[in-house]
Amino acid sequence: MSSSSALVEKLISALQIMPGIGPVSAARIAYYLLDRKRQEGVAMSETVKYALEHVSLCPRCRNYTDVENTECELCSGTKRRQSGLLCIVETPGDVQALENSGSFLGTYFVLHGHLSPIDGIGPQELGFPLLQHCFEDPVLKEVIIAVGQTVEGEATAQFIAAMAHKRNLKVSRIATGIPIGGELSSTDGHTLENSINFRRPY
Amino acid sequence: MSSSSALVEKLISALQIMPGIGPVSAARIAYYLLDRKRQEGVAMSETVKYALEHVSLCPRCRNYTDVENTECELCSGTKRRQSGLLCIVETPGDVQALENSGSFLGTYFVLHGHLSPIDGIGPQELGFPLLQHCFEDPVLKEVIIAVGQTVEGEATAQFIAAMAHKRNLKVSRIATGIPIGGELSSTDGHTLENSINFRRPY
Structure with a gap:
């Protein structure tokens, strides 16, 4: 050239x-x-x-914030904190997506990735020591693991679940299944399998 | 959001x-x-x-150059100038593509677009006054119009051809037809029509 x-x-x-x-x-x-x-x-x-x-990271939830060393808006809302719900996601984009849906009113924790030893991303890089600190909050009742439904996401979820169980916290995983508006014929096999295995009474 | x-x-x-x-x-x-x-x-x-x-524009050919008010490398090559060939293209990327192919050893003129009155792009924006100046070069023998085969490209080509004919310059248009490696069955109708109309003795 x-x-x-x-x-x-x-x-x-x-x-x-x-x-x-x-x-x-x-x-x-x-x-x-x-x-x-x-x-x-x-x-x-x-x-x-x-x-x-x-742009820096909120010292509590690791979401993006403009003000260094100060808890972000979502963390500093007392109502959110009092809900006792902590939702763990992979990226700030996930927080945004959940906030846009208006379906969650607790606090978040952003991992900025998932466990991936091959890329050098371990518990330290995902902020697990800080997450441990969040788990010690006496108000906290339930940890909702909302990482992606991938192999790495699943490994990450198991790691976090083990940490939370040690502290006797309730742990849940967001539901998997066919999306609203989805047709069975255009849904992949793994998702269909999940949607059968995790079927709910109707 | x-x-x-x-x-x-x-x-x-x-x-x-x-x-x-x-x-x-x-x-x-x-x-x-x-x-x-x-x-x-x-x-x-x-x-x-x-x-x-x-990044500025070469004062002769309007291609990108790093040195303001100085003719670019391609314009200042005497061999290229002596070839008497001027190739008119729409973008600096076109110059790059032709240079990479090694198929042209004359000088260029870059329009930075094509005539598009609706977007406010007229003869002035395409540098036609400067192009007129190039046409006055006594060494120049042939003007090769290598703008795109689009409606706007065709209008631009006709405008330039009229300017060049006024100065009694030889004018040509790059060939259209099926590309090397192309199959007739996967070629659009207009291209096939051109490739029949502009067939050459074999």
Whole structure:
């Protein structure tokens, strides 16, 4: 590849650190910004830099927060704390999804991933010492494990369940089954198996 | 949407100025950078900002160049200039593609788009005054119009051809037809029609 601008090449290669952006999309984005959105692109780069340098994790639930060393809005709501419910999720996006659904009014704990020894992600990286601290809250009644239904998610769930059982906490796992609007014919076998095994009285 | 971090929301919305990046991809990119690539993300944002502020256009061919007010490498090559061939393309990516193929050894002119009155892109935006200036080069023998085979591309090609004919320059259009390795059964009707109309002696 020979381009008349080394800077453009650098730009195209820099953009590729983003997930889902390969050489073709990166070139498309670079040319678009250079040709039509220089000012907006500069503003975007400044926002990205500022956010990456300033977003921190809530010292209690590890969700993103703008104010360092201060519990986030969700953690500091007394009603939420008094509910005695703690929902454990993999990502801040999961918190957002549950909040958008309006179906949960307790507090959260964000793992930022799942156990994955091959990637060097163990109990320490997922904040288990901090989670242990949450488990010691006398108000806490039930731990809802809402990690993904994957092999790694299941391993993570078992690890957390063991921790919670040691403290005599009630532990639950979010339901699996066919989604609302889902048809059996277009649902995979594992999900169908789960939906039969975990059938409920009707 | 309620998130515990306004900065994260701002980050996700900023990323969406890039073409092909909607709310879902933007959130995925934001969480990935925040969770795993903060330093690399900051470096990327600095590269993006620097490139958008410093990449300029070659004053002769309008291709990207790092040095302001100086002809780019391709334009300043005397051999290329002496070839008497000028290839007109829509984007810097097109120059790159032709250069990678090694099939053209003349100079280029980059329009940065095609005529599109509805988007406010007219002869001025495509640099036609500068192109007119290129047409006055006494060494120039042939103008090769290599804009896309679209309705807008065709309109642009006709406009340029009229300009070149006024100066008694030879004008050509890159060949259309089925691509190498292409099968007739999987080629669209317009392309097949072109490949029959522009058949060549064999």
